[in-house]
Amino acid sequence: MTDAEYVNIWMRPERPAYGPKPAYSRAQITEAAIRIADAEGLESATMRRIAAEIGAGAMSLYRYVPSRDNLIELMADQVMGEIDVTGMPSGDWRADLTRYAEGQRAMWLRHPWIATVQRSLPSFGPSQLLLVERLMGVLDAFVPIDENLGLVALLNGHVEGTVREEISSAEAFRRSGLSEPEWMARSYPYVDRLVKSGEYPIFAKIVMEARQPHLSREEQFRNGLERVLDCIATALPSTAGSPMPAHREGQDGPGTGS
Known part of the structure; x- marks a missing residue:
């Protein structure tokens, strides 16, 4: 054509x-x-x-x-119309972006084929346009439009990258016939040999000390999302202040704000 x-x-x-x-x-x-x-x-x-x-x-x-x-x-x-953006912007940018990100992840997990669809040339359908209006409206009052585009791209990059990996991993485990714990158990002898070799100290540190690989997929997603939102916060004026999530306050300790 x-x-x-x-x-x-x-x-x-x-x-x-x-x-x-x-x-x-x-x-x-x-x-x-x-x-x-x-x-x-x-x-x-x-x-x-x-x-x-x-x-x-x-x-x-x-x-x-x-x-x-x-x-x-x-x-x-x-x-895309399944992502609930009603009531956005609500006045709490962090809550709005969190709700959008979680909604997008849930939609991708319901429809894993979306990960294979080329979306670099948007067609601007009604659902996509509603998302643009509501999502970018969240930060529109605080930053210029180009900055807004960049921050939304940062958020979408985390969501899509994380969920693509989640979907591809689930498919790989399905093809292998093994659960994730079974696959890890099968890989253990080789990983143990690498750690004991002393040749890969950073890899050994990941295996021996890192907490993140042992979290659930949802916990990994949420942890990464909080860090992305923290990065977005640094680009916003102080007047855009959004309350720090309670679990992050607990991690930072009382009286230690960001």
Whole structure:
């Protein structure tokens, strides 16, 4: 398809101005595609498979969704709509960004195929645009727009990087037929030899002293998120103050603010 032929899916009318009412809707097709992708992987969400799911002819679906790229755009926008940003900005930027980050992680874990979708060229669907407005609205009053973009990218980088690794690890364990503790037990003799060799002191320190690798995935995510939010806090004026989470106050000790 050439640039001249391309029309953004959001510019295409859902139904023609004249003629009979369509038998299906984009929403039905998109929801069926998401169900299939969740259960069987994105590659299984073909027009033929979706048509069978909703009881339609495969070729007839192209009247509603012209291409597979369009379908993936619709699917990605639909699942982004699951991230709850109602009431944002609330006035507490840290609580807002925490809620968004946790919502995004939960959405990715529900729909792991989203990790394989190329999102570098956004299509600006309605759910994505709502996220842009609400999420960037959280910091809009405190920093210029370019700084806002950078800080949101920092937050998204943590969420997406962490969850991609979580999803890929779960898939690797599934393929291996081992649980994570079983895989660690199988790896122990080699790791023990590396530690005892004395050739890798930092690696040995990680194995012997680090607490983070022994935390749950959720705890690792939250710890990293708190540090990202601390970094964001340094870029904001003091007037944007947001209360330090209680567990961080406990770690710092009484009377030791940031």
